[in-house]
Amino acid sequence: MPALLVLLLAAGCSDSRTVAIDEVPAAAEDVPVTQDASTGSYTLDCGRNEERHLNADNMVINPGRPFGAHHTHEYVGNLTTDAYSTDQSLAAAGTTCAAGDLSAYYWPVLRVTDRTGHDAHAQGGGVHGNTGEVLVPAEVTITFTGSPVSKVVPLPRFLRTITGDPAALTTGGGRAKWSCTGFEDRQTDLYPVCAAGSLVVRTFDFPSCWDGRNTDSPSHRAHLEHPAANGVCRLGTFPVPRLRLRVAYDVPSGHPFAIDSFPEQLRDPRTDHAMFVDVMPDALMNEVVTCLNAGRTCP
Template sequence: MRWASLLVVLLVLAGCADSRTVAIDEVPVAADPLVTTPDASTGTFAVDCGRNESRHLNADNMVIAPGQPFGAHHTHEYVGNVGTDAASTDESLAAAATTCRAGDPSTYYWPVLRLTDRTGHDEHEPGGGVHGNTGEVLPPAAVDITFTGSPVSRVVPMPRFLRMITGDPAALNSGRGRARWSCTGFEDRHTDRYPDCPPGGRVLRTFEFPSCWDGRNTNSPSHRAHVEFPAANGVCRTGTFPVPKLRVRVAYDVPHGVPYAIDSFPEQRRDPSTDHCMFVNVMPEPLMARLTACLNTGGTCS
């Protein structure tokens, strides 16, 4: 019995447990209850930041653990601001170069994805992988960053240096995850499990951020209380203001049939529900104003 339990644990850590994987064609099509009103801000604004071709990786988290090297206890993948690390400040971010076009030095980052059937180590953590996330890091095949408006109103600009997180890295215990996994060709289906995609299909991770701001703060002690998600009908709670809604979608060419898993805290066992993403808005105010105007006038901009 003891050996059977150990085998289950090892399968989970390797990303092979059936309960954490689902064939994408078994996932139901997601319902979209939102109804757009005449006051909606229907535009879209895309930001091209590449796919981390320079391989900017570290085990820091400047939003959750500022000033603490290796404070994430797992490795993050970055696009945008090339200087982002544990020591980053508003001033250093504003002065750094970026992989984004149109002069957006914002930082966007999330846990790496690894192929777990092969060896790999993590040079971004003391001891070469003591955080327990083993396997070969798989670079993204594509990263799409899009801002959209509100289905019920105009939006106001995000303040510069606004910090946001979506998803919960402790979701295995909290049950408050917002993980959205899917496959190309099945974008209308999403799950909090690792999807088994058809041959040739890419694995998709979609991060949707809160879009109701308290109107005062760029951060809060919980790193969440200053922004929140709208109600199911798209309306922001009284006392909060609709800002552009950020969506980051990351695609991977996972070899068919090969097990994979994201990095996580050790106690979260690389569960797919713990997927999460961070964003710090460093756009200059004129660029944010142009983005906001595009959304409010129904444009398609980039």
Template sequence: MGNEQRLLALLVCLVLGGGLTAAVVGASRAARPRAGSVAADFATPRDMLPEPGRPAAGPDASTGTMTVDCGRNGEGHYNQDNLVVSPGLRAGAHHTHSYVGNLSADALSTDASLAAAPTSCAGGDRSTYYWPVLRRTDRPGRDPHENGAGHGNAGEIMPEAAVTVEFRGSPVGKVVPMPRFLRAVTGDAVAYTAGAEADVRARWGCSGSPGLASPHYPRCPAGQRVTRTLVFPSCWNGLDTDSPGHRSHLRFPTASGVCPADTFPVPQLRVSLAYDVPAGTPFALDAFPEQMHSPKTDHAMFVNVMADERMRVVVDCLNEGRTCRT
């Protein structure tokens, strides 16, 4: 009887040990960053919804637009830094960003260094605009940041075919100037693991279906560009150029365009990107490894380095209802 009990105990240990091993291996595989997106991350134009229209303009609205020509990163300005969220920390983003505007922007940038640097923007705008790169995952990457530190961001960087930097006014009133060196963030880089969508802002679409958009990557018909739009908050607290968490000093207006109490409307930044993606080509955003390249984690950053007189030109254009371009 004693031998039978010992044999039964041994069998139980083996079964339990095998289950534990499988669980550990499964958890390890789940935690391992994958190299691309999955089918559930994609939508076709028929799955997309109409983009919300702009609120009706009131009698005091600032209805103008100012487009700033900043090129499309022909200089190849990439790095894994994030001077807004992790200033001073090299490779603090753990994924690669693409830039237009200020040509010196990196983790070690200061207000003074940004103000003295050259820029890709016309009209002398030294602001920096940046976002995670999009990679074609069926081709090997050739950039030095591919798969940096084993974070799963692999593949050939897809260059932007078009970049539009645009400032808009407020539908309910006049805008006031942004302070110089204002920091701004849109989107949520950890939306996948957070399981929350309150800060998911990017909208994706196809060039042949204007007005339709989705928080998912698009599967566009042949000959159409993949589009990506990032809109920034535009209600400033009137005091700070940054805040803990980088959000409370600059907030989004309501759906009707009204700013929260104790905030003032400033020019609303809208960055629109387009990519030439052959139909059926797999692609994915660079992201933190645990975010699994989810399109919901798309985000962008901005530091206003316009001289005060340049910002005044933008504000006057918006408040006077004109269509302007530099």
């Protein structure tokens, strides 16, 4: 493990990587909605990964390469997601989602870094610098919302997408959102220091402007983009349901924590990211779209 990373984790995190949540300014108001907006929301219950479906694969970025992620991912939804997953295998699998959604939702695990993990000597874990005990999420919420300026069209089945940048320490990019329960109007890209009794919250907002043709692209981003700040999709793209994945953890008080990352990314909080592979049955996707466009809260 790089010496710098050892020092950072021994101290919990460096000052530059943490912030007290009450020092984070509240976010600006939401984008104003127009009369054409799709204001509904559809929430799915896919559990908290009680099954402990974990691996260091990434079927979107590194298909066919076990341990290709070099860090450990946590999954809800499809029960078989791994490096060898295909459209056909996902469609034939079971799911943790109550509504029959076969989609794969996954993100890097969060660890308490002053404890020994189950994978201290395994790839994706200690071998790649990701040490510590993996925390089980206290809450996982999957919500689809519409567009503030227009109706939405269905996502195509087997679409793959990513939000966030797992190389953000290098690129300077990223869309990491960290917060604490009771303060979720305050979002930061640093590890939050939460008050006693408050959960650490990670929020992943996925892109929602589809090119109308492709379920993937070489960058895994070009086919599905984020809208502009005013909620409008770029000309030539179409608004689709926006996925928000919210994961909350009861981090033991006083213990340091960090997400898994590529070794060279030093477990920086800005590298937080998540993946989504849409394997919803068409009937369920149509139900989601109808709900959003009708302005209802479902189910």
